[in-house]
Amino acid sequence: MSPVRPWKSGHQLELLENGESFYPRVFESIRAAQREVLLETFILFDDKVGRELREVLIDAARRGVRVAVTVDGYGSPDLSEEFVHGLTEAGVQFLVFDPQPPLLGMRTNLFRRLHRKLVVIDERIAFVGGINFSLEHLAEFGAAAKQDYAVQLEGPVVQDIHRFMLDAAGLEPLPPRRLRLVQRAAPPEDSLDGAMVRFVTRDNTAHRTDIEQQYLAALRGARREVLIANAYFFPGYRVLRELRNAARRGVDVRLILQGEPDMAIAQIAGRTLYDYLLRDGVRVYEYCRRPLHAKVAVIDDEWVTVGSSNLDPLSLSLNLEANVVIRDARFAHHLRRRLAELIHHHCREMGPQHRPRPRWWQLTVGTVVFHVLRRFPAWAGWLPAHRPRIAPPPLPAAAGEPAPHPETPPPRAAGKGG
DSSP states (O other): OOOOOOOEEEEEEEEEEHHHHHHHHHHHHHHTOSSEEEEEESOBOSSHHHHHHHHHHHHHHHTTOEEEEEEETTTSOOOOHHHHHHHHHHTOEEEEESOOOOBTTBOOOOSSOBOOOEEEETTTEEEEESOOBSGGGSGGGOTTOOBOEEEEEESTHHHHHHHHHHHHHTOOOOOOOOOOOOOOOOOOTTOEEEEEEEEEEEOSSSOSSHHHHHHHHHHHHOSSEEEEEESSBOOOHHHHHHHHHHHHTTOEEEEEEESSOSSHHHHHHHHTTHHHHHTTTOEEEEEOSSOBOOEEEEETTTEEEEESOOBSHHHHHTSBEEEEEEEOHHHHHHHHHHHHHHHHHHEEEEOGGGSOOOOHHHHHHHHHHHHHHHHHHHHHTTSSSOSOOEEOOOOOOOTTOOOOOTTSOOOOOTTOOO
């Protein structure tokens, strides 16, 4: 197995909350790109956000910047020929991960998705998190708008992320060249310097459990507090055991989970674990303002992770994921404060009084559901399309066949998660 990438020091970090903070920063950085833009995302929709991203990528490519974009074939299935052609015509390298054709109108590429959300610009600045490129991450989307986080990074770890993305897209590094100096605005007050950062990925070959192992090590070392906000929470026994062990030794363990889920099955599955966790003092909160899409954690006001990986069977056993792990007290304190505000203003604490005492048959069903879901990833590996590939999008439609108008957002497919 390949080693986990090392810790690196000397970073500037900034927490970006929701699309309102994330999109302007990413688009501004792409507009300032001089040489290269690399982008991976699970979801790219042809809506207000997707069209602005498309515009800034086309502008960058036309001024000579190398631009490479990879989307997931399951998460981004409805991009029109016109949307994609405008990118490729400008010189953008546009790739689709596992571009499987539908079978009887149904998508067959459900498993082993490219779930990463990564951007690297000029080998200098990177963005890592859980935010896709769609209107769903802006408050204007309405009650179903998602609550999520990303981090902007500058420093040595950007080189690790850059090399990883080059390999994933099959690109060679650009030849060395001195970049023109760009006058940058002063960093915001909550910009954080000098942090230790490690880039961690999960794949189906050499790094199957790397992200899970980072969680396990941090939980075992927790002494005061564990605060996890995770959208799709159904981890394996090892994570559950370490959460309970931490609570037993007096650590304040709090979980923020979905109270207004975008997929009902995620909440149903997660709730089967509540009694198991509550018995030993783990405190569970459900975020009820809108769907929670977060994949973040803070431990002991020092250790933080931000990324794309949920704590569920898909993320821990099937999907291609990417997180950063951070050791920095100031950044940890900032994220902890933001999560504490969620708990205080928009969460309800779940306790025994919120659930009727289960009957014997409910306990039996819960046990069966737990074990089926935990073994589901291994079974899914036997299904078709278990060796996905990265390829250009399908060929254009036959002459005379109209393409969907780019102003029409694609239908939202149920059950995507993301």
